[in-house]
Amino acid sequence: MSQPALTKRTSWQMIVTLLLFGFMYFPILVLAFYSFNASRYSSRWEGFSLRWYESLLNDSRILSSLQDSLFVAFCAVGVSAILGTMMAVGLAKYRFFGKGVYRGVSYLPLIIPDIAIAVATLVFLATLGVRLNIWTIVAAHVVFCLAYIAVVVSSRLANLNPHLEEAALDLGATPLQAFIKVLLPELMPAIVSGCLLAFVLSMDDLLIASFTAGGGANTLPMEIFSRVRTGVKPDINALSVVLILFSGALAFLAEYLRYRSDRRQFRQ
Template sequence: MQKTWRSHVLLAYSLAILAFLYVPLVILAMYSFNDSRINAVWTGFTFRWYEQLFNNRRVLEALINTLIIGFSSTIVSTTLGTIAAIALHRYKFKLQSVINGLVYLPILIPEIVMGLSLLVLFSQVHMPLGKGSLILAHITFCLSFVVITVGARLDGMRSDYEQAASDLYATPWQCFRYVTLPLIMPGIVAGALIAFTLSIDDFVISFFVAGPNSTTLPLYIYAMVKRGISPEINALSTLMMVVEIILVLLAEFLQPSHKAKAED
Protein backbone atom coordinates (compact mmCIF):
# COMPACT_ATOMS: atom_id res chain seq x y z
CA MET A 1 0.00 0.00 0.00
CA GLN A 2 2.80 2.38 0.92
CA LYS A 3 4.67 1.48 -2.25
CA THR A 4 1.57 2.20 -4.35
CA TRP A 5 1.10 5.57 -2.66
CA ARG A 6 4.71 6.54 -3.38
CA SER A 7 4.34 5.45 -6.99
CA HIS A 8 1.29 7.69 -7.45
CA VAL A 9 3.12 10.66 -5.90
CA LEU A 10 6.16 10.10 -8.14
CA LEU A 11 3.93 9.79 -11.22
CA ALA A 12 2.06 13.00 -10.34
CA TYR A 13 5.34 14.82 -9.76
CA SER A 14 6.75 13.60 -13.09
CA LEU A 15 3.60 14.67 -14.94
CA ALA A 16 3.74 18.10 -13.30
CA ILE A 17 7.35 18.57 -14.42
CA LEU A 18 6.50 17.51 -17.97
CA ALA A 19 3.51 19.85 -18.02
CA PHE A 20 5.68 22.73 -16.78
CA LEU A 21 8.15 22.07 -19.60
CA TYR A 22 5.85 21.32 -22.52
CA VAL A 23 2.52 23.10 -21.95
CA PRO A 24 4.02 26.52 -22.90
CA LEU A 25 5.35 24.98 -26.12
CA VAL A 26 1.94 23.50 -26.93
CA ILE A 27 0.29 26.86 -26.30
CA LEU A 28 2.83 28.60 -28.54
CA ALA A 29 2.17 26.10 -31.33
CA MET A 30 -1.59 26.45 -30.89
CA TYR A 31 -1.53 30.23 -31.16
CA SER A 32 0.55 30.05 -34.33
CA PHE A 33 -2.76 29.09 -35.97
CA ASN A 34 -4.71 31.91 -34.29
CA ASP A 35 -6.39 34.34 -36.67
CA SER A 36 -5.78 37.24 -34.28
CA ARG A 37 -2.50 39.09 -33.86
CA ILE A 38 -3.18 39.17 -30.12
CA ASN A 39 -2.05 35.90 -28.56
CA ALA A 40 -4.34 36.27 -25.54
CA VAL A 41 -7.52 36.03 -27.64
CA TRP A 42 -8.47 33.08 -29.85
CA THR A 43 -10.55 34.25 -32.82
CA GLY A 44 -10.29 31.37 -35.27
CA PHE A 45 -8.06 28.91 -37.11
CA THR A 46 -5.81 30.10 -39.93
CA PHE A 47 -2.61 29.35 -41.83
CA ARG A 48 -2.11 33.04 -42.61
CA TRP A 49 0.95 33.50 -40.41
CA TYR A 50 2.71 30.55 -42.01
CA GLU A 51 2.00 32.03 -45.46
CA GLN A 52 3.40 35.39 -44.40
CA LEU A 53 6.38 33.66 -42.87
CA PHE A 54 7.32 31.83 -46.08
CA ASN A 55 6.86 35.05 -48.08
CA ASN A 56 9.29 36.88 -45.79
CA ARG A 57 12.59 37.27 -47.66
CA ARG A 58 14.61 37.85 -44.49
CA VAL A 59 13.32 34.67 -42.93
CA LEU A 60 14.30 32.68 -46.00
CA GLU A 61 17.79 34.22 -45.92
CA ALA A 62 18.16 33.33 -42.24
CA LEU A 63 16.93 29.81 -42.99
CA ILE A 64 19.45 29.36 -45.81
CA ASN A 65 22.27 30.63 -43.56
CA THR A 66 21.19 28.26 -40.80
CA LEU A 67 21.12 25.25 -43.12
CA ILE A 68 24.49 26.07 -44.72
CA ILE A 69 26.15 26.51 -41.33
CA GLY A 70 24.37 23.48 -39.88
CA PHE A 71 25.26 21.07 -42.67
CA SER A 72 28.85 22.33 -42.97
CA SER A 73 29.58 22.14 -39.24
CA THR A 74 27.86 18.75 -38.99
CA ILE A 75 29.90 17.19 -41.80
CA VAL A 76 33.22 18.47 -40.45
CA SER A 77 32.51 17.76 -36.77
CA THR A 78 31.20 14.26 -37.55
CA THR A 79 34.27 13.41 -39.62
CA LEU A 80 36.78 14.77 -37.12
CA GLY A 81 34.83 13.46 -34.13
CA THR A 82 34.68 9.93 -35.56
CA ILE A 83 38.41 9.90 -36.23
CA ALA A 84 39.12 11.23 -32.72
CA ALA A 85 36.82 8.67 -31.09
CA ILE A 86 38.50 5.78 -32.94
CA ALA A 87 41.95 7.06 -31.97
CA LEU A 88 41.00 7.47 -28.30
CA HIS A 89 39.43 4.02 -28.24
CA ARG A 90 42.11 2.12 -30.11
CA TYR A 91 45.36 3.65 -28.86
CA LYS A 92 46.58 3.96 -25.28
CA PHE A 93 49.06 6.71 -24.44
CA LYS A 94 50.21 8.91 -21.61
CA LEU A 95 47.87 11.64 -20.39
CA GLN A 96 44.95 9.89 -22.10
CA SER A 97 42.73 10.70 -19.12
CA VAL A 98 43.61 14.37 -19.55
CA ILE A 99 42.70 14.24 -23.25
CA ASN A 100 39.41 12.54 -22.41
CA GLY A 101 38.68 15.29 -19.91
CA LEU A 102 39.41 17.96 -22.49
CA VAL A 103 36.89 16.31 -24.82
CA TYR A 104 34.15 16.93 -22.25
CA LEU A 105 35.29 20.49 -21.55
CA PRO A 106 33.32 22.26 -24.35
CA ILE A 107 30.15 20.64 -23.01
CA LEU A 108 30.80 21.87 -19.47
CA ILE A 109 31.92 25.41 -20.31
CA PRO A 110 29.05 27.96 -20.27
CA GLU A 111 28.06 29.01 -23.76
CA ILE A 112 28.54 32.68 -23.04
CA VAL A 113 32.16 32.00 -21.99
CA MET A 114 32.83 29.95 -25.12
CA GLY A 115 31.21 32.56 -27.35
CA LEU A 116 33.27 35.36 -25.84
CA SER A 117 36.51 33.34 -26.03
CA LEU A 118 35.88 32.50 -29.69
CA LEU A 119 35.18 36.15 -30.43
CA VAL A 120 38.49 37.11 -28.83
CA LEU A 121 40.28 34.38 -30.81
CA PHE A 122 38.82 35.49 -34.13
CA SER A 123 39.70 39.10 -33.41
CA GLN A 124 43.28 38.15 -32.51
CA VAL A 125 43.79 36.27 -35.77
CA HIS A 126 41.99 39.06 -37.70
CA MET A 127 39.35 36.69 -39.03
CA PRO A 128 36.24 38.53 -40.25
CA LEU A 129 32.98 37.52 -38.62
CA GLY A 130 30.55 35.74 -40.93
CA LYS A 131 29.59 32.28 -42.07
CA GLY A 132 33.18 31.06 -41.73
CA SER A 133 33.47 32.10 -38.08
CA LEU A 134 30.04 30.62 -37.34
CA ILE A 135 30.96 27.28 -38.93
CA LEU A 136 34.23 27.09 -36.95
CA ALA A 137 32.42 27.98 -33.73
CA HIS A 138 29.73 25.38 -34.28
CA ILE A 139 32.34 22.73 -35.10
CA THR A 140 34.03 23.54 -31.78
CA PHE A 141 31.06 22.74 -29.57
CA CYS A 142 29.58 19.97 -31.77
CA LEU A 143 32.83 17.99 -31.90
CA SER A 144 32.64 16.82 -28.28
CA PHE A 145 29.12 15.42 -28.70
CA VAL A 146 30.20 13.41 -31.74
CA VAL A 147 33.27 12.02 -29.98
CA ILE A 148 31.21 10.93 -26.98
CA THR A 149 28.45 9.38 -29.08
CA VAL A 150 30.77 7.44 -31.40
CA GLY A 151 32.98 6.51 -28.45
CA ALA A 152 29.98 4.96 -26.69
CA ARG A 153 29.35 2.79 -29.74
CA LEU A 154 33.01 1.75 -29.89
CA ASP A 155 32.99 0.82 -26.19
CA GLY A 156 30.05 -1.52 -26.82
CA MET A 157 31.62 -3.12 -29.89
CA ARG A 158 33.31 -6.48 -29.59
CA SER A 159 36.90 -6.62 -30.80
CA ASP A 160 36.71 -10.22 -32.10
CA TYR A 161 35.16 -9.07 -35.38
CA GLU A 162 38.20 -6.98 -36.25
CA GLN A 163 40.53 -9.76 -35.10
CA ALA A 164 38.67 -12.27 -37.25
CA ALA A 165 38.97 -9.97 -40.27
CA SER A 166 42.71 -9.61 -39.65
CA ASP A 167 43.08 -13.38 -39.38
CA LEU A 168 41.45 -13.63 -42.81
CA TYR A 169 44.22 -11.39 -44.21
CA ALA A 170 42.15 -8.22 -44.42
CA THR A 171 44.23 -5.06 -44.61
CA PRO A 172 43.71 -2.38 -41.92
CA TRP A 173 41.70 -0.30 -44.40
CA GLN A 174 39.54 -3.28 -45.41
CA CYS A 175 38.99 -4.10 -41.74
CA PHE A 176 37.83 -0.55 -41.07
CA ARG A 177 35.77 -0.24 -44.25
CA TYR A 178 33.89 -3.54 -44.07
CA VAL A 179 33.83 -4.30 -40.34
CA THR A 180 34.39 -1.33 -38.04
CA LEU A 181 32.56 1.35 -40.01
CA PRO A 182 29.27 -0.58 -40.45
CA LEU A 183 29.27 -1.47 -36.76
CA ILE A 184 29.75 2.10 -35.54
CA MET A 185 27.53 3.68 -38.22
CA PRO A 186 24.52 4.04 -35.85
CA GLY A 187 26.73 6.03 -33.48
CA ILE A 188 28.02 8.20 -36.32
CA VAL A 189 24.50 8.94 -37.57
CA ALA A 190 23.29 9.70 -34.04
CA GLY A 191 26.25 12.02 -33.46
CA ALA A 192 25.60 13.81 -36.75
CA LEU A 193 21.92 14.32 -35.90
CA ILE A 194 22.80 15.69 -32.47
CA ALA A 195 25.41 18.01 -33.98
CA PHE A 196 22.97 19.32 -36.58
CA THR A 197 20.28 19.87 -33.95
CA LEU A 198 22.68 21.80 -31.73
CA SER A 199 23.91 23.87 -34.65
CA ILE A 200 20.53 25.05 -35.92
CA ASP A 201 19.38 25.70 -32.34
CA ASP A 202 22.41 27.66 -31.09
CA PHE A 203 21.91 31.30 -30.15
CA VAL A 204 24.43 32.38 -27.50
CA ILE A 205 27.64 31.44 -29.31
CA SER A 206 26.24 32.55 -32.68
CA PHE A 207 25.35 35.92 -31.16
CA PHE A 208 29.04 36.60 -30.46
CA VAL A 209 30.61 35.34 -33.70
CA ALA A 210 27.97 36.15 -36.34
CA GLY A 211 28.64 38.84 -38.92
CA PRO A 212 26.22 41.32 -40.50
CA ASN A 213 25.34 39.00 -43.43
CA SER A 214 25.22 35.71 -41.51
CA THR A 215 22.08 35.97 -39.42
CA THR A 216 20.72 32.57 -38.38
CA LEU A 217 17.13 31.71 -37.47
CA PRO A 218 17.64 31.91 -33.68
CA LEU A 219 19.24 35.34 -34.10
CA TYR A 220 16.41 36.45 -36.38
CA ILE A 221 13.79 35.27 -33.88
CA TYR A 222 15.55 37.26 -31.16
CA ALA A 223 15.48 40.37 -33.33
CA MET A 224 11.76 39.84 -34.05
CA VAL A 225 10.95 39.46 -30.36
CA LYS A 226 12.68 42.76 -29.55
CA ARG A 227 10.31 44.50 -31.97
CA GLY A 228 7.29 42.87 -30.35
CA ILE A 229 5.83 39.37 -30.35
CA SER A 230 4.17 38.56 -33.67
CA PRO A 231 2.21 35.45 -34.70
CA GLU A 232 4.96 34.91 -37.29
CA ILE A 233 7.33 34.23 -34.38
CA ASN A 234 4.94 31.57 -33.12
CA ALA A 235 4.80 29.99 -36.57
CA LEU A 236 8.58 30.06 -37.01
CA SER A 237 9.18 28.70 -33.51
CA THR A 238 6.66 25.91 -34.11
CA LEU A 239 8.40 24.84 -37.32
CA MET A 240 11.79 24.84 -35.59
CA MET A 241 10.40 22.76 -32.73
CA VAL A 242 8.94 20.20 -35.13
CA VAL A 243 12.23 19.84 -37.03
CA GLU A 244 14.30 19.60 -33.85
CA ILE A 245 11.95 17.08 -32.23
CA ILE A 246 12.21 14.86 -35.31
CA LEU A 247 16.02 15.09 -35.28
CA VAL A 248 16.23 14.41 -31.54
CA LEU A 249 13.94 11.39 -31.85
CA LEU A 250 16.05 10.03 -34.70
CA ALA A 251 19.22 10.59 -32.68
CA GLU A 252 17.68 8.92 -29.62
CA PHE A 253 16.55 5.97 -31.72
CA LEU A 254 20.07 5.51 -33.09
CA GLN A 255 21.89 6.42 -29.86
CA PRO A 256 23.94 3.43 -28.69
CA SER A 257 24.30 2.65 -25.00
CA HIS A 258 27.56 1.80 -23.32
CA LYS A 259 26.27 -1.73 -22.81
CA ALA A 260 25.17 -2.25 -26.40
CA LYS A 261 26.60 -5.20 -28.20
CA ALA A 262 28.11 -4.81 -31.63
CA GLU A 263 25.76 -7.35 -33.10
CA ASP A 264 22.59 -5.50 -31.93
Protein backbone atom coordinates in the same frame (compact mmCIF):
# COMPACT_ATOMS: atom_id res chain seq x y z
CA MET B 1 5.70 -1.74 3.22
CA SER B 2 1.92 -2.11 3.27
CA GLN B 3 -0.15 -1.96 0.09
CA PRO B 4 -2.04 1.27 1.06
CA ALA B 5 1.25 3.03 1.87
CA LEU B 6 2.76 1.90 -1.44
CA THR B 7 -0.33 3.08 -3.33
CA LYS B 8 -0.23 6.47 -1.60
CA ARG B 9 3.46 6.89 -2.41
CA THR B 10 2.85 5.94 -6.04
CA SER B 11 0.00 8.44 -6.34
CA TRP B 12 2.19 11.28 -5.04
CA GLN B 13 4.96 10.32 -7.46
CA MET B 14 2.44 10.34 -10.31
CA ILE B 15 1.14 13.77 -9.33
CA VAL B 16 4.65 15.24 -9.14
CA THR B 17 5.54 13.67 -12.49
CA LEU B 18 2.44 15.10 -14.16
CA LEU B 19 3.15 18.54 -12.70
CA LEU B 20 6.70 18.45 -14.02
CA PHE B 21 5.57 17.40 -17.50
CA GLY B 22 2.89 20.10 -17.42
CA PHE B 23 5.48 22.71 -16.45
CA MET B 24 7.69 21.66 -19.36
CA TYR B 25 5.14 21.11 -22.13
CA PHE B 26 2.10 23.27 -21.34
CA PRO B 27 3.84 26.47 -22.60
CA ILE B 28 4.58 24.66 -25.87
CA LEU B 29 0.91 23.71 -26.21
CA VAL B 30 -0.10 27.33 -25.61
CA LEU B 31 2.45 28.44 -28.21
CA ALA B 32 1.08 25.95 -30.75
CA PHE B 33 -2.52 27.01 -30.01
CA TYR B 34 -1.84 30.70 -30.61
CA SER B 35 0.10 29.99 -33.79
CA PHE B 36 -3.30 29.35 -35.40
CA ASN B 37 -4.72 32.63 -34.14
CA ALA B 38 -6.12 34.94 -36.82
CA SER B 39 -5.31 38.00 -34.70
CA ARG B 40 -2.14 40.01 -35.12
CA TYR B 41 -1.77 39.97 -31.33
CA SER B 42 -0.82 36.76 -29.53
CA SER B 43 -2.82 37.57 -26.39
CA ARG B 44 -6.20 37.91 -28.15
CA TRP B 45 -7.96 35.02 -29.90
CA GLU B 46 -9.95 35.96 -33.00
CA GLY B 47 -10.46 32.62 -34.68
CA PHE B 48 -8.61 29.79 -36.42
CA SER B 49 -6.30 30.67 -39.29
CA LEU B 50 -3.25 29.38 -41.15
CA ARG B 51 -2.22 32.85 -42.30
CA TRP B 52 0.93 32.95 -40.16
CA TYR B 53 2.20 29.65 -41.55
CA GLU B 54 1.58 30.96 -45.05
CA SER B 55 3.37 34.21 -44.26
CA LEU B 56 6.51 32.26 -43.33
CA LEU B 57 6.80 31.06 -46.92
CA ASN B 58 6.78 34.66 -48.16
CA ASP B 59 9.11 36.11 -45.53
CA SER B 60 12.41 36.71 -47.30
CA ARG B 61 14.30 37.45 -44.06
CA ILE B 62 13.18 34.18 -42.46
CA LEU B 63 14.05 32.19 -45.58
CA SER B 64 17.46 33.86 -45.86
CA SER B 65 18.30 33.24 -42.20
CA LEU B 66 17.10 29.65 -42.53
CA GLN B 67 19.44 29.19 -45.49
CA ASP B 68 22.35 30.51 -43.42
CA SER B 69 21.48 28.22 -40.50
CA LEU B 70 21.26 25.16 -42.74
CA PHE B 71 24.57 26.02 -44.40
CA VAL B 72 26.30 26.41 -41.02
CA ALA B 73 24.76 23.23 -39.62
CA PHE B 74 25.60 21.03 -42.62
CA CYS B 75 29.18 22.30 -42.84
CA ALA B 76 29.83 22.06 -39.11
CA VAL B 77 28.29 18.60 -38.80
CA GLY B 78 30.10 17.32 -41.90
CA VAL B 79 33.51 18.35 -40.55
CA SER B 80 32.66 17.20 -37.02
CA ALA B 81 31.51 13.78 -38.22
CA ILE B 82 34.93 13.05 -39.68
CA LEU B 83 37.02 14.57 -36.90
CA GLY B 84 34.76 13.29 -34.10
CA THR B 85 34.85 9.72 -35.39
CA MET B 86 38.63 9.82 -35.76
CA MET B 87 38.98 11.26 -32.27
CA ALA B 88 36.74 8.61 -30.70
CA VAL B 89 38.53 5.76 -32.49
CA GLY B 90 41.95 7.15 -31.61
CA LEU B 91 41.09 7.51 -27.93
CA ALA B 92 39.61 4.01 -27.81
CA LYS B 93 42.28 2.10 -29.75
CA TYR B 94 45.61 3.77 -29.09
CA ARG B 95 47.74 4.56 -26.07
CA PHE B 96 49.84 7.71 -25.94
CA PHE B 97 51.24 10.13 -23.42
CA GLY B 98 48.64 12.48 -21.95
CA LYS B 99 45.69 10.46 -23.24
CA GLY B 100 43.59 11.15 -20.16
CA VAL B 101 44.23 14.88 -20.33
CA TYR B 102 43.46 14.96 -24.05
CA ARG B 103 40.21 13.07 -23.47
CA GLY B 104 39.14 15.54 -20.80
CA VAL B 105 40.00 18.57 -22.92
CA SER B 106 38.17 17.09 -25.92
CA TYR B 107 34.91 16.79 -23.99
CA LEU B 108 35.13 20.18 -22.26
CA PRO B 109 32.70 21.86 -24.72
CA LEU B 110 29.98 19.61 -23.31
CA ILE B 111 30.16 21.28 -19.89
CA ILE B 112 31.52 24.75 -20.60
CA PRO B 113 28.74 27.38 -20.78
CA ASP B 114 27.97 28.59 -24.30
CA ILE B 115 28.72 32.17 -23.34
CA ALA B 116 32.24 31.18 -22.32
CA ILE B 117 32.83 29.38 -25.62
CA ALA B 118 31.42 32.36 -27.53
CA VAL B 119 33.63 34.92 -25.77
CA ALA B 120 36.74 32.73 -26.00
CA THR B 121 36.18 32.12 -29.71
CA LEU B 122 35.65 35.81 -30.39
CA VAL B 123 38.82 36.77 -28.51
CA PHE B 124 40.80 34.07 -30.31
CA LEU B 125 39.58 35.20 -33.75
CA ALA B 126 40.27 38.84 -32.89
CA THR B 127 43.81 37.95 -31.77
CA LEU B 128 44.46 36.24 -35.09
CA GLY B 129 42.91 39.13 -36.99
CA VAL B 130 40.31 36.92 -38.66
CA ARG B 131 37.39 38.80 -40.17
CA LEU B 132 34.05 37.56 -38.89
CA ASN B 133 31.78 35.96 -41.48
CA ILE B 134 29.64 32.88 -41.89
CA TRP B 135 32.72 30.64 -41.94
CA THR B 136 33.73 31.78 -38.46
CA ILE B 137 30.30 30.61 -37.27
CA VAL B 138 30.98 27.23 -38.88
CA ALA B 139 34.37 26.99 -37.17
CA ALA B 140 32.86 27.87 -33.79
CA HIS B 141 30.07 25.30 -34.21
CA VAL B 142 32.58 22.59 -35.06
CA VAL B 143 33.98 22.98 -31.54
CA PHE B 144 30.88 21.73 -29.73
CA CYS B 145 29.49 19.52 -32.53
CA LEU B 146 32.79 17.63 -32.52
CA ALA B 147 32.48 16.82 -28.82
CA TYR B 148 28.88 15.57 -29.07
CA ILE B 149 29.59 13.28 -32.01
CA ALA B 150 32.73 11.92 -30.33
CA VAL B 151 30.79 11.07 -27.17
CA VAL B 152 28.09 9.17 -29.07
CA VAL B 153 30.64 7.26 -31.17
CA SER B 154 32.74 6.48 -28.07
CA SER B 155 29.75 4.92 -26.32
CA ARG B 156 29.22 2.69 -29.35
CA LEU B 157 32.90 1.74 -29.46
CA ALA B 158 32.81 0.71 -25.80
CA ASN B 159 30.17 -1.94 -26.60
CA LEU B 160 31.82 -3.36 -29.72
CA ASN B 161 33.67 -6.63 -29.85
CA PRO B 162 37.36 -5.61 -29.77
CA HIS B 163 38.37 -8.67 -31.78
CA LEU B 164 36.45 -7.76 -34.95
CA GLU B 165 39.31 -5.80 -36.48
CA GLU B 166 41.85 -8.37 -35.31
CA ALA B 167 39.92 -11.08 -37.13
CA ALA B 168 39.89 -8.98 -40.32
CA LEU B 169 43.63 -8.39 -40.06
CA ASP B 170 44.25 -12.10 -39.54
CA LEU B 171 42.29 -12.78 -42.73
CA GLY B 172 44.62 -10.55 -44.75
CA ALA B 173 42.93 -7.15 -44.61
CA THR B 174 45.04 -4.01 -44.24
CA PRO B 175 44.37 -1.72 -41.26
CA LEU B 176 42.57 0.71 -43.57
CA GLN B 177 40.43 -2.05 -45.08
CA ALA B 178 39.59 -3.38 -41.63
CA PHE B 179 38.50 0.06 -40.53
CA ILE B 180 36.38 0.80 -43.62
CA LYS B 181 34.80 -2.64 -44.09
CA VAL B 182 34.49 -3.84 -40.49
CA LEU B 183 34.61 -1.06 -37.93
CA LEU B 184 32.99 1.81 -39.85
CA PRO B 185 29.74 -0.08 -40.69
CA GLU B 186 29.37 -0.96 -37.00
CA LEU B 187 29.90 2.67 -36.03
CA MET B 188 27.65 4.16 -38.72
CA PRO B 189 24.39 4.15 -36.66
CA ALA B 190 26.19 5.99 -33.85
CA ILE B 191 27.79 8.43 -36.29
CA VAL B 192 24.43 9.24 -37.89
CA SER B 193 22.79 9.56 -34.48
CA GLY B 194 25.51 11.92 -33.25
CA CYS B 195 25.27 13.95 -36.45
CA LEU B 196 21.52 14.39 -36.03
CA LEU B 197 22.00 15.53 -32.44
CA ALA B 198 24.76 17.95 -33.43
CA PHE B 199 22.64 19.25 -36.32
CA VAL B 200 19.78 20.15 -33.97
CA LEU B 201 22.18 21.85 -31.54
CA SER B 202 23.77 23.86 -34.35
CA MET B 203 20.39 24.98 -35.70
CA ASP B 204 19.35 25.99 -32.18
CA ASP B 205 22.48 27.96 -31.24
CA LEU B 206 22.13 31.68 -30.63
CA LEU B 207 24.96 32.81 -28.34
CA ILE B 208 27.96 31.42 -30.21
CA ALA B 209 26.57 32.44 -33.60
CA SER B 210 25.84 35.98 -32.35
CA PHE B 211 29.41 36.45 -31.13
CA THR B 212 31.09 35.01 -34.23
CA ALA B 213 28.83 36.30 -37.02
CA GLY B 214 30.06 39.03 -39.29
CA GLY B 215 28.26 41.35 -41.62
CA GLY B 216 25.73 39.60 -43.84
CA ALA B 217 25.57 36.43 -41.71
CA ASN B 218 22.26 36.01 -39.90
CA THR B 219 21.17 32.62 -38.62
CA LEU B 220 17.57 31.72 -37.83
CA PRO B 221 17.91 31.97 -34.01
CA MET B 222 19.50 35.41 -34.45
CA GLU B 223 16.60 36.53 -36.62
CA ILE B 224 14.03 35.23 -34.15
CA PHE B 225 15.78 36.94 -31.24
CA SER B 226 15.89 40.27 -33.07
CA ARG B 227 12.12 40.07 -33.63
CA VAL B 228 10.98 38.96 -30.18
CA ARG B 229 12.79 41.87 -28.54
CA THR B 230 9.85 44.05 -29.61
CA GLY B 231 7.20 41.47 -28.69
CA VAL B 232 6.18 37.98 -29.75
CA LYS B 233 4.07 38.03 -32.91
CA PRO B 234 1.93 35.13 -34.23
CA ASP B 235 4.36 34.49 -37.09
CA ILE B 236 7.08 33.75 -34.51
CA ASN B 237 4.67 31.33 -32.83
CA ALA B 238 4.17 29.53 -36.11
CA LEU B 239 7.90 29.42 -36.82
CA SER B 240 8.57 28.08 -33.32
CA VAL B 241 6.06 25.26 -33.83
CA VAL B 242 7.73 24.29 -37.10
CA LEU B 243 11.16 24.27 -35.45
CA ILE B 244 9.87 22.19 -32.50
CA LEU B 245 8.39 19.58 -34.84
CA PHE B 246 11.55 19.51 -36.94
CA SER B 247 13.85 19.17 -33.93
CA GLY B 248 11.59 16.55 -32.34
CA ALA B 249 11.59 14.47 -35.52
CA LEU B 250 15.40 14.55 -35.73
CA ALA B 251 15.75 13.69 -32.04
CA PHE B 252 13.32 10.79 -32.44
CA LEU B 253 15.23 9.52 -35.48
CA ALA B 254 18.55 9.74 -33.62
CA GLU B 255 17.12 7.83 -30.65
CA TYR B 256 15.60 5.21 -32.98
CA LEU B 257 18.93 4.63 -34.71
CA ARG B 258 20.69 4.33 -31.36
CA TYR B 259 18.05 1.86 -30.13
CA ARG B 260 18.38 -0.31 -33.25
CA SER B 261 22.16 -0.24 -32.95
CA ASP B 262 22.01 -1.32 -29.29
CA ARG B 263 19.56 -4.15 -30.07
CA ARG B 264 21.74 -5.46 -32.88
CA GLN B 265 24.79 -5.33 -30.63
CA PHE B 266 22.91 -7.18 -27.91
CA ARG B 267 21.89 -9.96 -30.33
CA GLN B 268 25.49 -10.37 -31.43
